[in-house]
Amino acid sequence: LCTRAVGTLAHVIEAAGLTTVALSLVRPQIERSHPPRALHCEFPLGRPLGRPGDAEFQRRVLAAAFALLERPAGPVLEDFPETIADEADQPLACPLPPRYDPAVPAAVDEARALHPAWERSRASVGGTQVGRVVDADGIPEAVAAFVRVAAGTPWMDAGLPGEPAAVAMDIRSYYEEAALALVDHVPAARAAESWLYRTTETGAILKAAMTQMAQADPPYERILYLVPMSQQSSAGTA
Amino acid sequence: MADAEMRRMVADLPAPEFETTAFTSPPPLSEATVALVTTAGLMRPDAEWAPQEGNSGFKVFGREERDLVVGHQSTNFDRTGIAADRNVAYPIDRLEELAADGIIGTVAPRHLSFTGPVMDLTTLVIDSGPAAGALLRRDGVDVVLLTPV
Numbered sequence: 001l002c003t004r005a006v007g008t009l010a011h012v013i014e015a016a017g018l019t020t021v022a023l024s025l026v027r028p029q030i031e032r033s034h035p036p037r038a039l040h041c042e043f044p045l046g047r048p049l050g051r052p053g054d055a056e057f058q059r060r061v062l063a064a065a066f067a068l069l070e071r072p073a074g075p076v077l078e079d080f081p082e083t084i085a086d087e088a089d090q091p092l093a094c095p096l097p098p099r100y101d102p103a104v105p106a107a108v109d110e111a112r113a114l115h116p117a118w119e120r121s122r123a124s125v126g127g128t129q130v131g132r133v134v135d136a137d138g139i140p141e142a143v144a145a146f147v148r149v150a151a152g153t154p155w156m157d158a159g160l161p162g163e164p165a166a167v168a169m170d171i172r173s174y175y176e177e178a179a180l181a182l183v184d185h186v187p188a189a190r191a192a193e194s195w196l197y198r199t200t201e202t203g204a205i206l207k208a209a210m211t212q213m214a215q216a217d218p219p220y221e222r223i224l225y226l227v228p229m230s231q232q233s234s235a236g237t238a
Numbered sequence: 239m240a241d242a243e244m245r246r247m248v249a250d251l252p253a254p255e256f257e258t259t260a261f262t263s264p265p266p267l268s269e270a271t272v273a274l275v276t277t278a279g280l281m282r283p284d285a286e287w288a289p290q291e292g293n294s295g296f297k298v299f300g301r302e303e304r305d306l307v308v309g310h311q312s313t314n315f316d317r318t319g320i321a322a323d324r325n326v327a328y329p330i331d332r333l334e335e336l337a338a339d340g341i342i343g344t345v346a347p348r349h350l351s352f353t354g355p356v357m358d359l360t361t362l363v364i365d366s367g368p369a370a371g372a373l374l375r376r377d378g379v380d381v382v383l384l385t386p387v
Contacts, residue, residue: 018262048327048385049279
């Protein structure tokens with residue numbers, strides 16, 4: 001969807017008198033919108049400059065994009081010569097904490113145990129994506145709320161600390177950022193996502209909660225924003 | 239590969255039709271003021287998050303701002319890359335390096351992030367898109383790099 005919006009915006013902003021260069025991640029969309037200048041990058045969705053932490057690679061992408069400014073007429077559409085694929089099919093090999101407190105659900109225990117790793121990641125990166133609606137300290141309780149949803153509590157009565165999809169995204173960010181610290185490198189695109197949804201207690205809970213919320217009366221209307229579509233096929237039970 | 243599935247799903251979505259494509263001539267890149275426009279749905283950490291579907295507006299960030307959160311609500315793209323290095327979608331540090339090296343003229347004082355996912359493209363065409371262009375013109379911007387997620 002974003003490449004479509006970027007192509008549209010390029011037309012409008014160029015018409016305002018500025019010069020635009022659009023990066024593209026979905027080639028049919030950029031072909032259809034034919035903005036003045038576009039560089040299609042067959043990179044993972046979410047990574048339009050290709051490689052996080054690789055300034056040299058990113059500068060090569062920018063150089064290829066800005067080279068299009070030298071063209072005398074348009075529309076211009078070129079492809080960056082290198083491609084990068086996501087690795088959602090290969091969940092990140094990332095350690096999980098052992099069970100520690102049997103008095104709480106396993107997913108809550110797990111979320112609590114990942115806090116030091118998340119903290120290291122935040123310190124290393126100098127920021128966090130956690131906090132749209134719940135901060136890191138609130139993540140275990142947010143997971144507990146989804147545990148209740150997965151067990152059958154109506155989602156509106158489960159004590160979710162905010163809009164459910166935003167809460168789920170904060171939980172995802174918390175886990176993925178913890179994974180960054182645990183493996184000490186930036187994983188291939190969507191590998192940490194698959195680690196969360198396919199191997200962790202909380203991933204199973206989120207998928208089970210999604211199933212309950214889809215079947216609720218009334219169903220949760222923003223169900224598509226709870227769990228990535230590619231992870232839903234392995235949806236299961238709590 | 240999850241992205242291949244998504245690309246197939248969105249490949250045939252309609253886009254606004256433009257009968258002509260505007261095409262301007264920029265100044266030399268080494269003299270140009272360059273701005274970023276992304277559709278990552280960036281927001282400040284202390285901003286109140288709200289569902290973004292149906293919202294085709296944008297937020298404005300200063301050249302010096304780095305502590306930004308991806309408010310885009312789609313679950314169907316990688317998040318770890320941006321979490322580890324904002325520049326993979328919002329290459330503000332790369333622009334500063336290019337300016338220091340004299341490859342671009344200067345980095346614009348303000349940069350924009352549209353909400354995500356942008357569903358209503360007609361609003362982009364007649365309302366928020368022109369407003370974004372006007373804002374960037376007032377800032378003396380010559381070249382705009384647009385990045386999707």
